[in-house]
Amino acid sequence: MHADPAVEVTGLVKRYGDKTAVDGLDLAIARGTVTAVLGPNGAGKTTTIETCEGYRRPDAGAVRVLGLDPVAQAGQLKPRIGVMLQSGGVYAGARALEMLHHTAKLYANPLPVGPLAERLGLDSCGRTPYRRLSGGQQQRLALAMAVVGRPELVFLDEPTAGLDPQARRATWELVTELRAAGVTVVLTTHQMDEAEQLADDVAIIDRGRVIAQGSPDLLRGSDAQLRFDGPAGLDLAGLRKVLPDAAAVAEPAPGSYRVEAALDAALLAAVTGWCAEVGVMPDKLAVQRRSLEDVFLDLTGRELR
Amino acid sequence: MTATDLTPRPGAAPVGRMLLAQTALETRMLLRNGEQLLLTVVIPTVLLVLFSAVDVVAVDGPGKRVDFLAPGLLALAVMSTAFTGQAIATGFERRYGVLKRLGATPLPRWALLTAKTGCVLVTELLQVLLLSGIALGLGWSPHGNPLAVLLLLVLGTAAFSGLGLLMAGTLRAEATLAGANLVFILLLLAGGVVVPLAKFPDAVRPVLELLPISALSDGLRSVLQLGHGMPWSDLGVLGVWSVLGLAAAARFFRWE
Numbered sequence A: 001m002h003a004d005p006a007v008e009v010t011g012l013v014k015r016y017g018d019k020t021a022v023d024g025l026d027l028a029i030a031r032g033t034v035t036a037v038l039g040p041n042g043a044g045k046t047t048t049i050e051t052c053e054g055y056r057r058p059d060a061g062a063v064r065v066l067g068l069d070p071v072a073q074a075g076q077l078k079p080r081i082g083v084m085l086q087s088g089g090v091y092a093g094a095r096a097l098e099m100l101h102h103t104a105k106l107y108a109n110p111l112p113v114g115p116l117a118e119r120l121g122l123d124s125c126g127r128t129p130y131r132r133l134s135g136g137q138q139q140r141l142a143l144a145m146a147v148v149g150r151p152e153l154v155f156l157d158e159p160t161a162g163l164d165p166q167a168r169r170a171t172w173e174l175v176t177e178l179r180a181a182g183v184t185v186v187l188t189t190h191q192m193d194e195a196e197q198l199a200d201d202v203a204i205i206d207r208g209r210v211i212a213q214g215s216p217d218l219l220r221g222s223d224a225q226l227r228f229d230g231p232a233g234l235d236l237a238g239l240r241k242v243l244p245d246a247a248a249v250a251e252p253a254p255g256s257y258r259v260e261a262a263l264d265a266a267l268l269a270a271v272t273g274w275c276a277e278v279g280v281m282p283d284k285l286a287v288q289r290r291s292l293e294d295v296f297l298d299l300t301g302r303e304l305r
Numbered sequence B: 001m002t003a004t005d006l007t008p009r010p011g012a013a014p015v016g017r018m019l020l021a022q023t024a025l026e027t028r029m030l031l032r033n034g035e036q037l038l039l040t041v042v043i044p045t046v047l048l049v050l051f052s053a054v055d056v057v058a059v060d061g062p063g064k065r066v067d068f069l070a071p072g073l074l075a076l077a078v079m080s081t082a083f084t085g086q087a088i089a090t091g092f093e094r095r096y097g098v099l100k101r102l103g104a105t106p107l108p109r110w111a112l113l114t115a116k117t118g119c120v121l122v123t124e125l126l127q128v129l130l131l132s133g134i135a136l137g138l139g140w141s142p143h144g145n146p147l148a149v150l151l152l153l154v155l156g157t158a159a160f161s162g163l164g165l166l167m168a169g170t171l172r173a174e175a176t177l178a179g180a181n182l183v184f185i186l187l188l189l190a191g192g193v194v195v196p197l198a199k200f201p202d203a204v205r206p207v208l209e210l211l212p213i214s215a216l217s218d219g220l221r222s223v224l225q226l227g228h229g230m231p232w233s234d235l236g237v238l239g240v241w242s243v244l245g246l247a248a249a250a251r252f253f254r255w256e
Helices: A045-052 A074-080 A096-105 A113-119 A135-147 A165-180 A192-198 A216-220 A236-241 A265-278 A292-300 B015-032 B034-053 B065-095 B098-102 B109-137 B146-170 B173-190 B212-224 B232-252
Strands: A007-016 A019-029 A034-038 A060-065 A081-084 A153-157 A184-188 A201-206 A209-214 A224-229 A248-253 A256-260 A283-289
Touching (some): A019 A045, A019 A060, A034 A045, A045 A184, A074 A081, A096 A135, A135 A165, A165 A184, A165 A192, A209 A216, A224 A265, A236 A265, B015 B065, B015 B109, B034 B065, B034 B109, B065 B146, B065 B212, B109 B146
Antiparallel strands (some): A007 A019, A248 A256
């Protein structure tokens, strides 16, 4: 593995008119890893990725991809990267396999098109014009086009958005194999389970900056939480009284309860004891670590943007 | 599921191979598109046959009706492919992110534009063969220097390509679709294609003569119908349009 990162973004600023999309963003992505870039809509994920792909010129800051400037050294960089856009990118009248074959012809050592199309389920719709493909087929074609040139780094912008579970699985398998083959993968997603499953490293972007980065394990932390379901509107103050001072009690959704504290058997007994006292059966009682989604919501807030 | 060897082996294809593949793809896309074929093949052919056979428009100059009409419809063929067809196709490619996506491949931008030009030239060659064949069948007797004809067609293509790409690269795809068709019809009627410019009032004629379609149809007619030498003034008009159109397209074209 190379010591220098595959992607290195320092102090990136990108404005559209008077709106600042990316506001001093720093991000380093190690070679040979899968990195998931998470963030609410409008956080600056796509702008950041597209700056790395050479589509946008930074207003300030520096971007190096495989050690190259994506704009000034585009000619050297393009053959080495694979790109999957969020949507589009194919002639409306082009047939699926025709477009994949064409993309392959632009590279020196492309993957064999047939097996790639087969494993992504594109062989059955290979003669269908792009405009008549389903959304999922269009996504899978875009993914195939991103990897057919045998790149060392691929950028996948929401690769599984709108996919059915089978297609999502096929996409995950391909990403896992790319990583095993030494390809660096950078993907954006809104699906936290996808990031937890696939990513070595997660970067959470909000308001144009990276607000957290690390392995999913690191981000989830070691704090555990206790959850249970019951009737909505239980007396949380009463429950608080039987727990240690540091414990936090919440009802994030009606009838769904969460206790955050240093968990041990005594705490569990205190909670279930209180439930017995008030005559409530704690349903789906579970002790678990925070999920990546909890971390994400804690960091980026719960209100809609 | 078959295992695929995904080990990186990055590299661009030789530029000649990319150019050939891109030109072939662009040409296939054009020939597969029904509306484009209507514009590039059906309309010029129908006009040529109809107006040669039926005395609807008063033609000008010596020879048969087809001797006046054939040069005008060759000019129309160039406009339909280099301007209208190219503008509409490129406008929608821009809208659907095709230009953007190709921008992430090793294909350089100049090669993409060269492939588009190649596609236009291949289509024009087919159009010229088809229209000339039909015209000859209708008794057309062309005169003049083939080199002058070739020069006119090439400069006409450059002028219309610049204007078409300018439109495609700056307007919304729907606006390009509507605008390019409107311009096609206006220039068909007012650019000396089937209606002689001599039929227009003296006040507007000098302006109409400066249109690229007028320069192209007039130049082709002066060579093919009248057997004149190099039509320098028409070539000059087309040259100016080429420089202005291509420079403006290069300056203002937006890829996304």
